[in-house]
Amino acid sequence: MTADRPSAPYDPAAPQLSPAGGPTPxxxxxxxxxxxxxxxxxxxxxxxxxxxxxxxxxxHLRSLMMASDQPWIPLFLLFFGFLVTMCSVAMATAVMLLPGDDESDGSGGGSAPATVETRTPVPVRVAVRSNTRRRR
Known part of the structure; x- marks a missing residue:
């Protein structure tokens, strides 16, 4: 009987509910x-x-790690640094490739490339004056 009820506009701040009425997983x-x-x-x-x-x-990172008393600490730090960097890059790339609201074609990939007009340069004469004063 949802056809009788008017649909409300989407509110991102409102809690999302599943069809059963509970919160969406x-x-x-x-x-x-x-x-x-x-x-x-x-x-x-x-x-x-x-x-x-x-x-x-x-x-020589592996040899330095293995020469340490506790090689798991530099290994953890190396992995954690790569983890933060690579996860951030992957997630940011995914967000930046989402289609924008103003795009009508829905192809994704951010804004459309700007068109570049190619023009032939035309030489122009410019009068040049000296800004220096004459010394006496």
């Missing part, structure tokens, strides 16, 4: 799902990069 929130999936992508890339750095012994 977080997995059904499209923005949170987008961010979580891209966080997982960033975490995977971070793990691959840490493994690549350790396998190739870039800047």
């Amino acid at each position: 977080l997995r059904h929130q499209p923005l949170l799902r987008l961010l979580f999936v891209n966080w997982l992508i960033g975490a995977g890339v971070a793990l691959v990069l840490v493994v690549a750095v350790l396998v190739t012994d870039t800047a």
Whole structure:
């Protein structure tokens, strides 16, 4: 019997309710799902990069870590730095690629590229005066 009830305008501040009347689970929130999936992508890339750095012994990091009394601390710090960076990049890229409200075609990818007009340069004569005073 929802056809008799007029539909209210969408209010993002209002709590979202499921068809059963309870709150919507977080997995059904499209923005949170987008961010979580891209966080997982960033975490995977971070793990691959840490493994690549350790396998190739870039800047002798692996030998320095293994020479430490507690090698898990620098390993954790290296992984955490890559994790924060790669997850932030993946999530920010996903948000920036969302279609804007003002786009009519819905293709996504931000704003449309600006058109560049190509013109042939025309030389123009310019009168030049000296700003320096004559010394006597």
